[in-house]
Amino acid sequence: MNTLALVGNPNSGKTTVFNALTGSNQHVGNWPGVTVEKKEGKFKFNGKTYNVVDLPGTYSLGAFSEDEIVARDFILKGNPDVVINVVDATNIERNLYLTTQLLEMKAKVVVALNMIDEAQERNINFDIEALSKELGVPIVPTIASKRKGIDELIKMSIELIDKDIKPNVKISYGEDIDREIKNLERLLNNKNFEYPSQWIAIKLLEGDKYIYELLSNDESLNSSTEFKDTIDRIKDNIDDYELKIVDKRYEFVNNVVKKAVKRPKEDVETKTDKIDKIVTNKWLGIPIFALIMLLVFQLTFAVGEDLLGGLMSEAMGALGEIIKNSLVKTNSPKWLVSFVSEGIIGGVGAVLEFIPLIVVLYMLMGILEDSGYMARAAYVMDNIMRALGLQGKTFISMIVGFGCNVPGIMATRTLDSKKDRMIATLINPFMSCGARIPVYLVFIAAFFPDKGGLVLFLLYFLGILVALLMGKIFSKTLFKGETSYFIMELPPYRLPSFRNVLRNMWDNVSGFLKRAGTTIFAVVTILWILAVLPLGVEPYSKNSILGQIGTFIAPIFKPAGFGTWQAAVGLFAGLAAKEAVIATLGMVYTGVGEGAALISAVQNAFTPLSAISFMVMTLLYTPCAATIATIRKETNSSKWALFAALYTFLVGWIGAVLVYQIGTLLGFS
Amino acid sequence: MKTKALTHLKPGDRGVIKEIVAGNCATKRLYEMGLNTGTEVKVVKNDTGPVIVSLFGNKIAVGRGLAEKIMIAI
Numbered sequence: 001m002n003t004l005a006l007v008g009n010p011n012s013g014k015t016t017v018f019n020a021l022t023g024s025n026q027h028v029g030n031w032p033g034v035t036v037e038k039k040e041g042k043f044k045f046n047g048k049t050y051n052v053v054d055l056p057g058t059y060s061l062g063a064f065s066e067d068e069i070v071a072r073d074f075i076l077k078g079n080p081d082v083v084i085n086v087v088d089a090t091n092i093e094r095n096l097y098l099t100t101q102l103l104e105m106k107a108k109v110v111v112a113l114n115m116i117d118e119a120q121e122r123n124i125n126f127d128i129e130a131l132s133k134e135l136g137v138p139i140v141p142t143i144a145s146k147r148k149g150i151d152e153l154i155k156m157s158i159e160l161i162d163k164d165i166k167p168n169v170k171i172s173y174g175e176d177i178d179r180e181i182k183n184l185e186r187l188l189n190n191k192n193f194e195y196p197s198q199w200i201a202i203k204l205l206e207g208d209k210y211i212y213e214l215l216s217n218d219e220s221l222n223s224s225t226e227f228k229d230t231i232d233r234i235k236d237n238i239d240d241y242e243l244k245i246v247d248k249r250y251e252f253v254n255n256v257v258k259k260a261v262k263r264p265k266e267d268v269e270t271k272t273d274k275i276d277k278i279v280t281n282k283w284l285g286i287p288i289f290a291l292i293m294l295l296v297f298q299l300t301f302a303v304g305e306d307l308l309g310g311l312m313s314e315a316m317g318a319l320g321e322i323i324k325n326s327l328v329k330t331n332s333p334k335w336l337v338s339f340v341s342e343g344i345i346g347g348v349g350a351v352l353e354f355i356p357l358i359v360v361l362y363m364l365m366g367i368l369e370d371s372g373y374m375a376r377a378a379y380v381m382d383n384i385m386r387a388l389g390l391q392g393k394t395f396i397s398m399i400v401g402f403g404c405n406v407p408g409i410m411a412t413r414t415l416d417s418k419k420d421r422m423i424a425t426l427i428n429p430f431m432s433c434g435a436r437i438p439v440y441l442v443f444i445a446a447f448f449p450d451k452g453g454l455v456l457f458l459l460y461f462l463g464i465l466v467a468l469l470m471g472k473i474f475s476k477t478l479f480k481g482e483t484s485y486f487i488m489e490l491p492p493y494r495l496p497s498f499r500n501v502l503r504n505m506w507d508n509v510s511g512f513l514k515r516a517g518t519t520i521f522a523v524v525t526i527l528w529i530l531a532v533l534p535l536g537v538e539p540y541s542k543n544s545i546l547g548q549i550g551t552f553i554a555p556i557f558k559p560a561g562f563g564t565w566q567a568a569v570g571l572f573a574g575l576a577a578k579e580a581v582i583a584t585l586g587m588v589y590t591g592v593g594e595g596a597a598l599i600s601a602v603q604n605a606f607t608p609l610s611a612i613s614f615m616v617m618t619l620l621y622t623p624c625a626a627t628i629a630t631i632r633k634e635t636n637s638s639k640w641a642l643f644a645a646l647y648t649f650l651v652g653w654i655g656a657v658l659v660y661q662i663g664t665l666l667g668f669s
Numbered sequence: 670m671k672t673k674a675l676t677h678l679k680p681g682d683r684g685v686i687k688e689i690v691a692g693n694c695a696t697k698r699l700y701e702m703g704l705n706t707g708t709e710v711k712v713v714k715n716d717t718g719p720v721i722v723s724l725f726g727n728k729i730a731v732g733r734g735l736a737e738k739i740m741i742a743i
């Protein structure tokens with residue numbers, strides 16, 4: 001099967017093109033660094049199936065950060081038949097820089113000149129024919145978000161697969177460098193490398209580590225003293241060469257642009273400039289961020305809980321009754337009735353009740369993501385982050401973590417320095433993910449029903465605070481050294497598209513539903529069995545196996561005010577997935593199906609103060625198994641994963657104990 | 670013609686990047702993001718946070734520490 005690869009600068013619209021080509025539903029957002037993994041899809045054309053690969057955005061093939069390495073590795077080693085280079089038409093110089101590198105590799109390139117709509121708005125005009133001639137590749141203007149030009153793009157790409165033409169641009173790098181290239185080419189020419197020797201020569205002069213490694217495996221080349229001498233000579237001048245090559249490529253691009261692009265001399269003040277004046281203001285920036293978050297939670301509560309939540313809860317209750325009654329009527333065995341009504345409906349149902357609220361929350365987050373505000377949040381936080389030994393970009397991975405810690409940790413791939421990335425990974429679990437919300441909601445409904453939005457906001461805020469504090473500690477102790485510089489594009493604001501918002505919401509909600517059907521279901525089943533054994537014991541009592549396990553763990557939570565066996569078992573179950581905390585409580589507080597019964601059970605078992613300390617514990621303690629597994633995978637180290645699991649537990653416990661003890665001293669209960 | 674560090678320019682000022690005196694890695698990063706020598710930039714914002722520059726209307730934020738090392742001819 002033939003493979004097409006999507007390559008381009010961050011935020012140029014690759015994933016939008018990918019979704020349009022393949023009908024997939026990959027995450028799209030208006031900030032650089034949304035895609036950090038390789039994603040594959042397929043499409044059919046004229047009865048043949050083609051493979052399409054979406055890659056993370058990259059500014060060059062030099063690759064600084066992990067996501068760029070993923071892109072570059074695929075371009076170099078994945079052998080795509082055709083490279084579709086998605087170019088942001090409003091930012092043509094910078095985007096064509098990468099194009100020149102693709103052309104030098106002699107890859108078969110089709111340029112998708114994307115965002116033509118925005119270019120037109122800004123009065124940037126293209127002579128497509130001239131552009132195509134100068135670069136020597138086909139160019140297809142596209143508006144990926146409106147699916148315009150996609151058919152043409154497919155046609156052009158497929159045509160190119162069988163054509164035996166390769167791009168033939170030649171960039172002159174000035175006398176010195178050109179001479180070295182020629183020289184190296186001669187030495188490399190009779191060797192059988194999978195890349196053109198001219199390209200390898202340029203890469204050597206650019207100091208490309210991967211190419212050096214590739215060549216170091218070649219015996220005959222390394223035994224040649226002439227080659228060794230050449231490399232030594234190059235290495236002496238490499239700093240100079242490296243930058244000169246970049247400059248020369250830009251020179252080439254500028255010449256192309258001069259011939260094929262017309263642009264107004266003076267740029268006018270756009271709506272993006274106007275919004276930025278307020279949003280990135282020195283004094284207003286952070287208050288505006290806080291206000292936006294507060295608004296998100298208030299709206300979530302107003303719409304998700306008050307408007308839709310009640311309906312859902314009644315529906316779940318009614319459904320539970322119907323199922324239970326029909327089981328009783330058909331004379332089903334007692335254990336089955338108990339398992340279904342208390343285990344499944346009480347447990348899994350307790351989680352499902354919060355779907356409307358989670359839908360609303362994720363839609364609002366989706367709107368933020370697709371508007372362009374994310375990059376601004378990173379911008380306004382940079383100063384604070386810097387004072388803590390972190391940097392603004394880290395904040396983006398933290399916001400992504402609000403959805404789920406797994407993609408949050410993956411998002412740290414965009415950070416250039418290893419230090420930044422390790423810290424960002426270790427503090428991400430404190431970002432309150434969507435799965436923790438059901439826990440908060442039950443406790444809010446039980447004790448603070450009219451302050452829901454505020455309580456949620458404060459919990460999220462506390463999460464950020466603890467994350468930053470731990471970040472500071474880590475950068476002073478475990479990971480010393482320089483923080484990398486903050487460099488980030490601020491994309492124009494865009495009206496969030498309904499499709500993108502829905503897609504991003506569904507990404508999260510479907511994960512939530514899937515977990516309810518798998519992990520939560522499994523946890524509930526296992527706990528239910530433990531709760532009714534040994535035979536003859538009163539189900540859900542202290543004497544059941546589950547009760548005994550809980551009773552054994554419970555004392556460590558006594559200083560935090562919730563030393564009951566039920567709370568201990570709930571927190572323990574939460575290690576599988578955070579919703580399991582509430583599913584477990586829903587089950588062990590016997591016989592509850594509907595939310596109301598669970599809430600009154602919680603009111604009996606907790607006090608307002610211990611409710612707060614329990615919420616703080618839920619927020620901070622060890623993240624779910626999937627997150628720990630991701631930490632292991634991304635750091636490539638079981639030790640760090642174990643460390644993350646343990647230190648977060650400690651932080652959570654200390655946090656909960658502090659809340660309870662200080663609260664008690666102050667006279668709260 | 671005078672050269673000044675980017676951090677010393679005021680919003681609205683324009684100039685051409687003359688030299689970047691940072692380490693090679695950071696310099697290359699800047700170059701490849703479009704801030705190479707010879708490029709004309711316009712300062713959009715420069716107060717206490719990262720400096721925001723515009724390249725033909727496209728905005729890039731550069732942390733202050735790094736912006737200090739970008740020399741602009743005005």
Ligand SMILES: Nc1nc2c(ncn2[C@@H]2O[C@H](COP(=O)(O)OP(=O)(O)OP(=O)(O)O)[C@@H](O)[C@H]2O)c(=O)[nH]1
Binds near residue numbers: 009032117
């Ligand atoms: N106006 C306009 N917006 C577009 C077009 N194509 C994509 N977008 C928007 O541009 C933003 C970025 O799109 P993505 O597809 O996520 O870009 P990407 O290249 O995959 O980005 P990374 O994964 O971060 O590298 C989204 O908000 C899209 O809706 C277009 O042709 N015109």
Ligand SMILES: [Mg+2]
Binds near residue numbers: 014028055
């Ligand atoms: Mg993408």
